[in-house]
Amino acid sequence: MTAVESPADGVPLASATGRWVLACSVLGSGMAMLDGTIVTIALPRLGEDLGASLAALQWTVNGYLLTLAGLILLGGGLGDRYGRRKVFVVGVVWFALASALCGAAPNSGVLIAARALQGVGGALLTPGSLALVQSTFRQQDRAKAVGAWSGLGGVAGAIGPFLGGYLVDGPGWRWIFLVNLPLAAAVVAIAVRHVPESRDRTASGSFDVLGAVLAALALAGITYALISASGEPSPLEIALPAVAGVVCGWAFLRTERRRTSPMLPLSVFSSKLFTSMNLVTLCLYAAIGGVFFVVPVQLQIAAGYSALRAGLATLPVTVLMLLLSAPAGALAQRIGPRWPLTVGPLVTACGMLLLTRISPGSSSYVLDVLPAVVVQGLGMCLFVAPLTATVLASVEVDHAGVASGVNNAAARVAQLLVVAALPLAIGLSDQAYRSPHAVDTAFGKAMVICACLCVAASALAFLLVPSGALDKAADEGAPVRPECTAHCGVTAPPLEPGSPSTQGTPGTG
DSSP, X not given: OXXXXXXXXXXXXXXXXXXXXHHHHHHHHHHHHHHHHHHHHHHHHHHHHHTOOHHHHHHHHHHHHHHHHHHHHHHHHHHHHHOHHHHHHHHHHHHHHHHXXXXXXXXXXXXXXXHHHHHHHHHHHHHHHHXXXXXXXXXXXXXXXXXXXXXXXXXXXXXXXXXXXXXXXXTOTTHHHHTHHHHHHHHHHHHHHHOOBOOOTTOOSOOOHHHXXXXXXXXXXXXXXXXXXXXXOOHHHHHHHHHHHHHHHHHHHHHHHHOSSOSSOGGGGGSHHHHHHHHHHHHHXXXXXXXXXXXXHIIIIISOOOHHXXXXXXXXXXXXXXXXXXXXXXXXXXXXXXXXXXXXHHHHHHHHHHGGGOOTTOOOHHHHTHHHHHHHHHHHHHHHHHHHXXXXXXXXXXXXXXXXXXXXXXXXXXHHHHHHHHHHHHTOOGGGGGOHHHHHHHHHHHHHHHHHHHHHHHHXXXXXXXXXXHHHHHHTTOOOXXXXXXXXXXXXXXXXXXOTTTTOOTTOO
16 A cells, blocks of 8 residues: 655645545545445345344344444544554455345344454544544645545435435345445545545553443344344343343443543533433434334335335435535524524424324325424424534534444434334234334334433433533633534434644544
């Protein structure tokens, strides 16, 4: 790999090198974002082809989320130490090889294992792509470059459901994974030829591998217990993994408290506002994760939509977020974050309740689906940018990148847990997801649960978020204006790089 070092004062965004770096980072992060939205569209067809149970479909989603959520906080730190381009390229290659294994999987067991490997690659390339942008461009171009990275990368999330539906209905579900191979080849070629290497010369200390392992084991144990409970297991089959998960979680917190360079610096939770915002994040992204897990199943199994139509059905959500997230962020800066964070989840909850109109008799997309996804999208536009701004404003400037990484990981943990718990809560188990009647009955319950989670998030925001949170932080010099202003990812809040002066990257520990 060519050892090209980044210029000391950074690269101009308008230069040829700058354009190549932006293209490389956008394609890399977009590949991972694409995978976050494309797989759920394929679940019904995938289950039919592989004869998979509902539990296997849950693990197809959660295998990826488990390793991604457990390791993403380490990704930025590895790049700082060993070279941001190098770690990014390793993540892209890893992701591509795991995607090839997913596409060739002969059964659900191999697919789940391959999805877990995909998550490892995603944990390296997602923060790595942002680290490339943050470290390569000169200071006066950095905010514009990060904004472009966020907005252009989000387009991949927008086209994911459409592309997934097209591939599932056309060449088959395996191509939702195989499509990553040419993208990865292009990213690696650009990175090796055009992207300068950079690293943090002051980075020192050991990596918190033990913390990452304990976090992943804690999530795995609790997730396994929740998914198993929706079948007909013995009490011991539920109790053992649940207890193991709780013990690993306790050991994780104990380890993080004692380490000098922890993966998750618990000191950030000394801010009551930061802790409150992460509780709001858990509720909101559990609700969103639940919706985007069950809606494609309802549309295809109960309403008889093709995979392509099901993918197109939710496209207005991401389009609205892409268009309106920046104005919503500006509104929060003017009036404060409290009301957007209170009203936005309530509007989103209304959209989720409107989704209950989707049924086996839903023949009109315009009447039965479109109003619901538009209302949901408008609600999400209201709260995503204020959520990120308030998270950044709740900690000291030097911890902004870490705070963003923690908040992003919290959203992924929320989705991991809701995908595991929701089928149990709505009574959908084993092969019942193949029955239109069973799916339709469970779907209504799911939307009510997701709407209630949004209402809980709204109540928490109203009670715990002061209207002047951003004004107070601005007086203290905190980075209250997120650089990722245009964001349409539905899987997690945007990763923010933190203060340019500190060169911090999300997940550095």
